[in-house]
Amino acid sequence: MKQFLLIFALLASTSSLVSAQEKKPASPRVTAEGKNVKVAYGQPSKKGRVIFGELVPYDKVWRLGANEATEITFAKDGSFGGKAVKAGTYTLFAIPAKSEWTFILNSDLKQWGAYKYDSIKVNNVLEAKAPVTKTKAPVEKLTITLPAGKMVVEWDETHVEVPVK
Numbered sequence: 001m002k003q004f005l006l007i008f009a010l011l012a013s014t015s016s017l018v019s020a021q022e023k024k025p026a027s028p029r030v031t032a033e034g035k036n037v038k039v040a041y042g043q044p045s046k047k048g049r050v051i052f053g054e055l056v057p058y059d060k061v062w063r064l065g066a067n068e069a070t071e072i073t074f075a076k077d078g079s080f081g082g083k084a085v086k087a088g089t090y091t092l093f094a095i096p097a098k099s100e101w102t103f104i105l106n107s108d109l110k111q112w113g114a115y116k117y118d119s120i121k122v123n124n125v126l127e128a129k130a131p132v133t134k135t136k137a138p139v140e141k142l143t144i145t146l147p148a149g150k151m152v153v154e155w156d157e158t159h160v161e162v163p164v165k
Contacts, residue, residue, distance in 0.1 A: 027066030034146025036075040037164055039092065042066030046140050051156035052096050061104070061114045064094045064153070065142060069111035072151075079165045080105060080151075081128020090125060093117065094153075096132075101153075101160050103128045130162040 027044040044066040049055050056062050063069040072080075073089040081103060090105040093114055104127050108120040135157050142155040151164045 029067070032144045032146050032151075034151075034164070035148065036078060037072065037146055037151070039070060039072045039144050039146065039151065041070035041092075041142070041144055042068060043141050043143070045142075046138065046156055052158055053098070056096055058097050059095060061117045062094050062096060063111070063114045064092055064103075064144075067112070069093065069113060070144075071109065072105065079163070080126060081130065081162050081164075083126045083128055085126060096158075099132055101130050101132060101162075103130065103162055128162055130160050133159045135159045 027042040029040060030043045032039045032041075042063075042065040052058065070092040071089055072092040074080075074085055074087050076087050078085055078087075085105060088107075089109060090107060091109055091111050093104040093106060095102040095104070104121075105125040106117075106120060106123050107125055108123045111117075111120070135154055138157055139154045143153070145152045145154075146164065149163060149165060150161050153160045
């Protein structure tokens with residue numbers, strides 16, 4: 001009887017472990033790639049929520065995604081928002097507002113969210129502003145793309161472009 005219970009317990013714990021490994025995160029980490037630039041971010045979904053101004057407050061630093069803060073990597077020296085940036089990887093934060101966003105590149109990597117931003121903002125490399133426009137149709141998942149010469153952020157009914165070279 002003890003052997004039966006031991007085998008049953010082992011099987012139960014193994015099947016729990018397998019199903020936990022197969023479960024995908026609610027906001028998977030995805031990567032957008034362009035020429036000499038890539039952005040890795042947690043991709044949350046709208047799920048019927050009001051995003052900007054509610055879930056993501058206006059005028060507060062945001063990790064630009066979900067979970068671990070977004071990171072942007074430049075393979076070569078380039079520019080972001082018209083400002084020079086050296087090759088390397090940076091944490092990419094945003095401060096959304098109704099009509100304009102501020103993007104921030106910070107040299108302190110591996111941040112969880114933007115919870116410690118006030119203590120690391122001394123490591124900001126640059127800030128760039130970009131205007132907000134409305135999407136043609138609501139976008140369910142936060143989407144960052146890198147078409148030639150720019151980074152495009154879309155989610156819900158918000159569209160923001162910043163020059164990237």
